[in-house]
Amino acid sequence: MSADTGVVIAGAAETDELGRLPGHSTLQLHIEGALNAVADAGLSLRDIDGIATVSAPGPVQVAHALGITPSWIDGTGVGGTSFLLHVRHAVAAIRAGYARTVLITHGESGRSRVGAGGYRPGASSPPGQFEAPYGTFGPTTTFTIPALRYMKDYGLTHEQLAYVAVAQRR
Amino acid sequence: MTAKPVPVPTPETQPFWDGCAAGELRLQRCADCGRPYFYPRPVCPACGSRDVSWFTASGRATLYSYVINHRAAPGFEDDTPYAIAVVQLEEGPRMMTSIVGLPPTPEALELDMPLQVSFERRGDVSLPVFGPVPAAAPASGAAASGAAASGAAR
Numbered sequence: 470m471s472a473d474t475g476v477v478i479a480g481a482a483e484t485d486e487l488g489r490l491p492g493h494s495t496l497q498l499h500i501e502g503a504l505n506a507v508a509d510a511g512l513s514l515r516d517i518d519g520i521a522t523v524s525a526p527g528p529v530q531v532a533h534a535l536g537i538t539p540s541w542i543d544g545t546g547v548g549g550t551s552f553l554l555h556v557r558h559a560v561a562a563i564r565a566g567y568a569r570t571v572l573i574t575h576g577e578s579g580r581s582r583v584g585a586g587g588y589r590p591g592a593s594s595p596p597g598q599f600e601a602p603y604g605t606f607g608p609t610t611t612f613t614i615p616a617l618r619y620m621k622d623y624g625l626t627h628e629q630l631a632y633v634a635v636a637q638r639r
Numbered sequence: 640m641t642a643k644p645v646p647v648p649t650p651e652t653q654p655f656w657d658g659c660a661a662g663e664l665r666l667q668r669c670a671d672c673g674r675p676y677f678y679p680r681p682v683c684p685a686c687g688s689r690d691v692s693w694f695t696a697s698g699r700a701t702l703y704s705y706v707i708n709h710r711a712a713p714g715f716e717d718d719t720p721y722a723i724a725v726v727q728l729e730e731g732p733r734m735m736t737s738i739v740g741l742p743p744t745p746e747a748l749e750l751d752m753p754l755q756v757s758f759e760r761r762g763d764v765s766l767p768v769f770g771p772v773p774a775a776a777p778a779s780g781a782a783a784s785g786a787a788a789s790g791a792a793r
Contacts, residue, residue: 599678
């Protein structure tokens with residue numbers, strides 16, 4: 470990335486432990502990963518002037534928790550690709566001069582659900598009115614439906630799809 | 640146990656849910672480009688026109704695609720496995736729904752099979768669901784009384 474943009478990923482890290490962590494809230498997972506990433510970069514929190522994270526808990530809560538007053542924030546939340554967009558947005562912000570060092574955080578108390586929001590969309594939203602009542606619950610119930618149609622329309626087989634999963638594990 | 644989600648209408652979707660309560664599947668059509676669409680909203684997603692109106696769809700559809708879900712969404716613990724489907728309405732739009740009256744198996748769910756709408760009570764609303772088209776109904780019975788009921792309503 471640096472050759473094209475002049476921007477580098479200076480550090481990256483995970484929480485101290487991974488797996489089922491009922492002793493950590495969602496926000497604490499963000500904080501722990503953030504502190505480890507800042508240390509990995511050889512920086513201190515005083516160097517951070519930009520925060521990007523998905524909308525819950527959101528960049529404001531993360532910034533408050535870390536005692537950072539950012540000059541630039543991004544709360545883009547569009548599902549599992551959010552973090553790729555955060556990196557692109559951070560590169561653009563740094564090149565535009567809005568920030569020098571951006572911290573991108575994520576954490577999910579996926580199993581323990583400590584300090585975590587619900588999965589259910591608002592009952593008045595389009596998904597809440599026209600999808601959730603039929604028992605949708607994440608990608609396995611929604612991404613699969615167009616995939617099955619694609620298989621019929623184009624002759625894609627289960628075996629061919631299995632090649633993808635095998636290749637990705639190499 | 641968490642209850643199943645119940646849709647809460649907005650002013651823009653209320654006519655759709657009123658239709659379901661009356662046993663009708665109501666869609667919108669654009670007066671400018673002529674296209675029918677779903678889900679309900681006061682602007683045509685094909686051309687941006689605000690000149691749209693409601694009409695009653697036939698309730699006939701074909702099975703566009705589906706998934707047989709074994710990991711219950713909260714509230715659906717007693718239903719697994721259950722089929723979540725997208726149907727292609729006769730008028731063109733597609734909508735997500737549940738499949739009723741057929742076992743949730745690949746053998747019973749053949750893509751492009753004909754389906755017919757019915758309505759299930761869920762809290763304060765009637766939810767459109769789809770099942771097999773009834774075998775050619777005799778002249779008397781449900782179909783005739785349904786026609787009489789809608790005639791009387793006019």
